[in-house]
Amino acid sequence: MKRSSLRRLLAVRRLPALLVGITIAAAASAASAGDASGSKPAPLAGQAVYEALCYGCHRDGLGGAPKFGDAKAWQPRIAQGYDVLVGHAVKGFAGKSGTMPPRGGGSYSDEEVARAVAYMANHAGASFPQSSTLANRSQHGAHDRSIAAGSPGP
Numbered sequence: 169m170k171r172s173s174l175r176r177l178l179a180v181r182r183l184p185a186l187l188v189g190i191t192i193a194a195a196a197s198a199a200s201a202g203d204a205s206g207s208k209p210a211p212l213a214g215q216a217v218y219e220a221l222c223y224g225c226h227r228d229g230l231g232g233a234p235k236f237g238d239a240k241a242w243q244p245r246i247a248q249g250y251d252v253l254v255g256h257a258v259k260g261f262a263g264k265s266g267t268m269p270p271r272g273g274g275s276y277s278d279e280e281v282a283r284a285v286a287y288m289a290n291h292a293g294a295s296f297p298q299s300s301t302l303a304n305r306s307q308h309g310a311h312d313r314s315i316a317a318g319s320p321g322p
């Protein structure tokens with residue numbers, strides 16, 4: 169009786185330790201993914217750029233911007249392919265519904281803007297890599313092919 173309750177206690181106790189282990193492993197891999205670019209500061213994640221800038225228009229659809237999470241609004245845009253979307257976001261784009269200013273009017277790097285594009289598009293049904301094509305070309309050869317093979321859509 170005493171023994172079995174002790175065993176149960178031990179089993180329950182092990183669970184939080186396991187969770188902490190998983191969290192540390194995830195944090196470590198996120199950290200090492202960030203600083204592969206040498207001496208330059210690691211680029212911000214897509215979500216950080218979105219929350220710092222892009223959401224100003226894209227959260228509520230200001231000026232005709234496709235809304236965050238609105239799969240219907242994003243679907244035809246996503247179909248253009250990641251490279252086209254990133255190009256429009258970096259260089260600016262005047263479409264049917266409004267004007268997307270170059271880099272959203274900010275001064276984030278190509279890499280950061282591209283990550284923000286992936287972040288927004290992926291919340292509207294796409295599955296783009298969470299870093300830009302530039303980063304993929306230099307770091308992950310395997311991703312190259314899938315981007316190169318991605319047709320501009322129907």
Ligand code: HEC
Pocket residue numbers: 217218221222223224225226230231232233234245248252253254256257261262263264265266267268269271272273274276281284285
């Ligand atoms: C000042 C408002 C504003 C800000 C800030 C803004 N956008 Fe936009 N964005 C727009 C508008 C408006 C459109 C729609 C243009 C159209 O299709 O007529 C758009 C469209 C887009 C598109 C779709 C382009 C296409 O080819 O359909 C992408 C991708 C995009 N924005 C990314 C971003 C990113 C990334 C940021 C932050 C770095 C950002 N935007 C910040 C207004 C904004």
